[in-house]
Amino acid sequence: MSAQTLDINLSLLVPEILISLLAMALLLLTAWRSDAGGQKLVRMISAIGIIVVAVITLGSFGTMTETTFDGLFINDAFSVYMKLLLFISTLFPLVMSWDYLVKNGIDKGEYQVLSLFALLGGMIMASSGDFMTLYLGLELMSLSIYVLAAFRRDDVRSNEAGLKYFILGSLASGLLLYGITLVYGNVGSTSFSEIHAHLASGAHLGESLSVGIILILSGFAFKIAAAPFHMWSPDVYQGAPTSVTAFMGAMPKIAAFAGIYRIFLDAFIPLFHEWGMVLKLLALLSLAVGAFAAIAQTNIKRMLAYSSIGHVGYALIGLAAGNQAGFEAVITYLSIYIFMNIGVFCFVLMLNQDGIGEEIEDYKGLSSQRPILAFVLALFMFSMAGIPPLAGFIGKLVIFKAAVEADLIGLAAVGILFSAVGAFYYLRIVKFMYFDTTESQFGMTVSPISKAVIAITSAVVIVFGIFPGALLEWVAISVKPFIS
Amino acid sequence: MLSLVTFLPLIGALVIFLIGRNRDNVARYAALTVSLLTLVVSLQIYAGFDTSIAGFQMVESKTWLPALGLSYAMGVDGISLPFILLTALLTPLCILSSWKSINKRVMEFMMAFLALESFVIGVFCALDFILFYILWEAMLIPMFLIIGVWGGPRRVYAALKFFLYTLAGSVLMLIAVLAIGLKAGTFSIPELMDAQFGYQFQIWAFLAFFIAFAVKVPMWPVHTWLPDAHVEAPTAGSVILAGILLKMGAYGFIRFSIPILPDAARFFAPMVFTLSVVAIIYTALVALMQKDLKKLIAYSSVSHMGFVTIGLFALNQQGLEGGILQMVNHGIVSGALFLLVGVIYDRMHTREIAKFGGIALRMPIYAVIFMLFTMASVGLPGTNGFVGEFLILLGAFLANKYVALFAATGVVIGAAYMLWMFKKVLFGEIHNEDVKALKEITAREVVLFVPLIVLVFWIGFYPAPFLEMMSASVGNLVEQSQVVKTIGTAAVAAVH
Numbered sequence: 001m002s003a004q005t006l007d008i009n010l011s012l013l014v015p016e017i018l019i020s021l022l023a024m025a026l027l028l029l030t031a032w033r034s035d036a037g038g039q040k041l042v043r044m045i046s047a048i049g050i051i052v053v054a055v056i057t058l059g060s061f062g063t064m065t066e067t068t069f070d071g072l073f074i075n076d077a078f079s080v081y082m083k084l085l086l087f088i089s090t091l092f093p094l095v096m097s098w099d100y101l102v103k104n105g106i107d108k109g110e111y112q113v114l115s116l117f118a119l120l121g122g123m124i125m126a127s128s129g130d131f132m133t134l135y136l137g138l139e140l141m142s143l144s145i146y147v148l149a150a151f152r153r154d155d156v157r158s159n160e161a162g163l164k165y166f167i168l169g170s171l172a173s174g175l176l177l178y179g180i181t182l183v184y185g186n187v188g189s190t191s192f193s194e195i196h197a198h199l200a201s202g203a204h205l206g207e208s209l210s211v212g213i214i215l216i217l218s219g220f221a222f223k224i225a226a227a228p229f230h231m232w233s234p235d236v237y238q239g240a241p242t243s244v245t246a247f248m249g250a251m252p253k254i255a256a257f258a259g260i261y262r263i264f265l266d267a268f269i270p271l272f273h274e275w276g277m278v279l280k281l282l283a284l285l286s287l288a289v290g291a292f293a294a295i296a297q298t299n300i301k302r303m304l305a306y307s308s309i310g311h312v313g314y315a316l317i318g319l320a321a322g323n324q325a326g327f328e329a330v331i332t333y334l335s336i337y338i339f340m341n342i343g344v345f346c347f348v349l350m351l352n353q354d355g356i357g358e359e360i361e362d363y364k365g366l367s368s369q370r371p372i373l374a375f376v377l378a379l380f381m382f383s384m385a386g387i388p389p390l391a392g393f394i395g396k397l398v399i400f401k402a403a404v405e406a407d408l409i410g411l412a413a414v415g416i417l418f419s420a421v422g423a424f425y426y427l428r429i430v431k432f433m434y435f436d437t438t439e440s441q442f443g444m445t446v447s448p449i450s451k452a453v454i455a456i457t458s459a460v461v462i463v464f465g466i467f468p469g470a471l472l473e474w475v476a477i478s479v480k481p482f483i484s
Numbered sequence: 485m486l487s488l489v490t491f492l493p494l495i496g497a498l499v500i501f502l503i504g505r506n507r508d509n510v511a512r513y514a515a516l517t518v519s520l521l522t523l524v525v526s527l528q529i530y531a532g533f534d535t536s537i538a539g540f541q542m543v544e545s546k547t548w549l550p551a552l553g554l555s556y557a558m559g560v561d562g563i564s565l566p567f568i569l570l571t572a573l574l575t576p577l578c579i580l581s582s583w584k585s586i587n588k589r590v591m592e593f594m595m596a597f598l599a600l601e602s603f604v605i606g607v608f609c610a611l612d613f614i615l616f617y618i619l620w621e622a623m624l625i626p627m628f629l630i631i632g633v634w635g636g637p638r639r640v641y642a643a644l645k646f647f648l649y650t651l652a653g654s655v656l657m658l659i660a661v662l663a664i665g666l667k668a669g670t671f672s673i674p675e676l677m678d679a680q681f682g683y684q685f686q687i688w689a690f691l692a693f694f695i696a697f698a699v700k701v702p703m704w705p706v707h708t709w710l711p712d713a714h715v716e717a718p719t720a721g722s723v724i725l726a727g728i729l730l731k732m733g734a735y736g737f738i739r740f741s742i743p744i745l746p747d748a749a750r751f752f753a754p755m756v757f758t759l760s761v762v763a764i765i766y767t768a769l770v771a772l773m774q775k776d777l778k779k780l781i782a783y784s785s786v787s788h789m790g791f792v793t794i795g796l797f798a799l800n801q802q803g804l805e806g807g808i809l810q811m812v813n814h815g816i817v818s819g820a821l822f823l824l825v826g827v828i829y830d831r832m833h834t835r836e837i838a839k840f841g842g843i844a845l846r847m848p849i850y851a852v853i854f855m856l857f858t859m860a861s862v863g864l865p866g867t868n869g870f871v872g873e874f875l876i877l878l879g880a881f882l883a884n885k886y887v888a889l890f891a892a893t894g895v896v897i898g899a900a901y902m903l904w905m906f907k908k909v910l911f912g913e914i915h916n917e918d919v920k921a922l923k924e925i926t927a928r929e930v931v932l933f934v935p936l937i938v939l940v941f942w943i944g945f946y947p948a949p950f951l952e953m954m955s956a957s958v959g960n961l962v963e964q965s966q967v968v969k970t971i972g973t974a975a976v977a978a979v980h
Contacts, residue, residue, distance in 0.1 A: 368589075371592070382625055387621055387622065387624060387625060388617070388618035388619075388621045388622050389619075389622050393618065393621070397552070397614070397658075400658060400662055401552065401662050401666070404662040404666055405666055409659060409663060412662075413656065413659050416655040416656065416658060416659055417652065417655060419655060420651045420652040420655050423647070423648065423651050424644070424648060427628070427644060427648075430632075431632065431640055431643075431644065434629060434632060434633050435632045435633060435640050435643070468549065469548075469549050469551065472549065472552070473551065476551065
C-alpha cells in the first residue's frame, strides 16, 4: 500500500456494508426474540433486506470501473452482475425453504444469518482485486456454508456432510493458500493488476509459478466441484438439509466462478496457454463424471450433485475456449443454470415436506395427480438436458459456439456427446413422472411462495429459451471489464 | 403466412390447455379444428406458391439474436412445400384416428400432437440453421411423451431409445452447424448455399450431418430404434412417425448436405448407395420374417427410405424428384397402413399376424382399402408408389447401373412380404373367435382414408402437378450439387 493518503471510497461498499449490518442486526434480533414469531420476523427481514440491497446494487450496473483500498476492492459491471446472481441464488432458496425449515425444526434465526454471511463472502469475492480480499471472502463464505451443511444437529448425515465438507474444504483452502504464496514469491505482489503487469512484461518466471497457478486452480476446482475434485459434493448434497443443498448448489459456485474470473482473467491471462490445458482436462473429466455417475443414482439430491458437476464441465469448456465468446458464454450458462437449479430444488423441497422426494422413485405418477407441477418439472428436466426451445439449450449453444470458434471442436464434440448421455437421467425423472403410476397420494401443499418461485423460474427457463437477447446483452456488458 | 402455419398449432395447444381440462370432447374438437385450420392455411400457401421460382418464397426474416448472429427466417421452396402440406394433411387424420382409441389424458395428447405438428412444420420452413436445429430438437419432447405415455407395453424402453438415438445423432449436427456457420459468417441457409468450404472441412461436416440424418431417416444400420418406436407408439404416433418424422432426415440431406457440401456429397454418394442397397434388401428380408404387423410395416419403411436416399444421392433431376415424391408417397402409404393397423388393433387389441386371417370376410370395405394401400406400397403401376420408384430407379440407373439393379431386386422382395402379409391377414379361413366378432369399419374411419386414397391415384395417374411444384427447386438443387465449392480445386482433382 502506498505511503500517500489511503484511498478509501466507502460508497462502493454500500451493498456489502448493508448486508453485514443486516446480518448482525438479525443476529441480535434472533437472540432477543427466539420464539416462532421472532423467527418469522427474521425470515421476513432477511428476504426484504436482500431485495433492497439487490435494488441498490443494481443501480450501479454500468460500464465504469471503480476501485478502492488501493485496488483491493473493485466495483465494475462484472461485480454488479455477479452480485445480482448471488442475490438471486441466495434469496430464492431462502424463501422457498421457509416451510421446510419450520417442519424440520431447524427454523433458527442463525440459519438466515449464516446464509447472509455466506452471501457477503461471495460478494466480496466478486469484487476482489487482490488475493487478500478474495481469500477473505472465500473463507467467510465457506465457513458459513460448512455450518449450514451441519445445521441439523440431531441428524447424523447432516453432521457427516458438514464435517466432510469442512475437512475437504480446508484442504482446498490450504492448496489455494499455498498457491497464492508461490505466486507471491515469484511475482512479489498479491494484487491482480500488478501480477498481470508482471506476467505480461515477459520477465523471467520461476517454475514454481506454474505450480502455484495449478494449486490455485485446484482449490477453485474443489469449490465448484469440478472433477477430479468433486468427491465431496454428492455426499454433502445428500446429507445436508435440502434447503442448504438448494443454496449451495448455486451460490458458492457463482461466487467461485466470480473468483476464477478475477484471478485468471485479470491476473493470469498472459499465461493462458499454461492453465488453459488444465481447464480442458477439468472440463472433460467433469463432463464424464457428471454424465456417467449420475445414471446410477437413485437419490435425487445425489443425482443433482452429479448433474451439477456436469454443468460445471460445460461452463469450463467456455472458459477453456479462452475467447470473448467463451467468457460471455460461461456467465450466460451460470445465469441460466441457477434458475434451473432453484426450480428443481423447489420441487424437492415441496416433496420433502411430506417426508418423500429424496428418492427418484418418489416422483412416480406425479403427472396424473399434479399435472401442472409435473409439467413444469419436466420442463426443467428438458432444459437441464439442453433441449430447445428451453433456456438450457441457449446455455449449451453459446458454450459450444465459443468452443468451435476457438477451434476446440474435439472438446465440443465430446461435451455434446456427454450431453446426450446426460439426457438419459433427466429423462428418467420425466419417465417416472409420466410413464409410471403409483398408488400413493401426493399430499403436496404448495405454498404461495413456492408457487411464485416456480412461476418465476419456469418463466425464466422458457423466456430465456426463446428470447435470450436481453440476457446475452447484460452478460456482454458484465464481461467487458475483462476484455481489453 | 409461414409463421402462421407454424405457430397456429402451438397456439391451439395453449388454447386446449386453457379450455380442455377434464373435458375430453372439447379437447378433441378443438384439436381437430386447429389442425383443419392449419390445413386450410397450408393450402393457401400452396395456392400462393409460384412454381416457376427455384429459390425460397414468402420469406419472412427478422433479427432474433444479433449477438449470436441468429435470425428468425422462414421460407418455402418446391422441396419443402410438399412436406408442409403432407404434415398439415396427416395431422387432422391422426387426431381423428385417436378419437376413440386415446381415452386417457386426452387434453395432454392433443396438446402434444399439435406441438409436434408445429415444430415439424417449423423445421420445413426454417431458413436459419440454428432455428432449424432448435425446432428439430424441440420435436423430440412431444414425440417422447406420445410414445411413452400413450404407447404399448414396452413404451418406456421404446421412448427412451427413440429419444437417445435421435439426440445422440443430432448433437453432432450442432457442432457441424456451428462450425459451418462460424466459417461462413452466417447461419442463413440461402447464404450458406453460396458459401465456400474447404474439401477436408466438407468431409467432416458431411459426416456429422450424415450421422444425424441417417438416424432420423433411418438408414441401415442405425434403424433399430424405429421398429421399437413404431410398435409401441399409439396409432397416431406411428402415422406421424412414419409419415413425417422419417422425412426430416432425408429433408436434411436435401436441404443441407447436398447444396451446402456438394463436394462431400459427391464423394460420399457411393457410401450412401451401399448403405441404401443394404437397407433395401436386408430390411426387406427382415420384414419377411416379422410376426407383428406394425413391425413389418416399420421394416418396410426402412426399406422404402433406402430407395429415397438412393434417389437423392443420384444427384440428378429424375433421382431427386423421384426421391422427394417417394417421400411424400411413403408418407401417404405408410401413414395409411398404420391407420389400417390401428383400426384392427382398436377392435382386437393384437397386432400378431397369426391371430388374423379371414378378415376380408367380415370387413369387405376394410379389405378393399387395405388392398389399395398394399398395392401402392408394392408400387403397382397406377398408384403413386410406381411413379416414385420408377423415377428413382431411372435416376439411379443414370448414376450407377449396379445400384439400380440391386435396388430393383428390393422391389421384388417388397412385393413378396406385402402380399404375404396381405394374404395372411385378410384371406384364408377364420380361426380366431375375435375375428368372427369383427364389425365393418365406421364412417369416421372411412373418412380417414378418403383423402389418402385420392392422393394415391392422383399421384399415380397424374403426377404432373406434384412434379411441377418441385421441378424448379430440384433443378436448382441439381445445379448446386454439381458445383465444385472447394477453395483448393487442384486438391480435389487429385482426389478424384
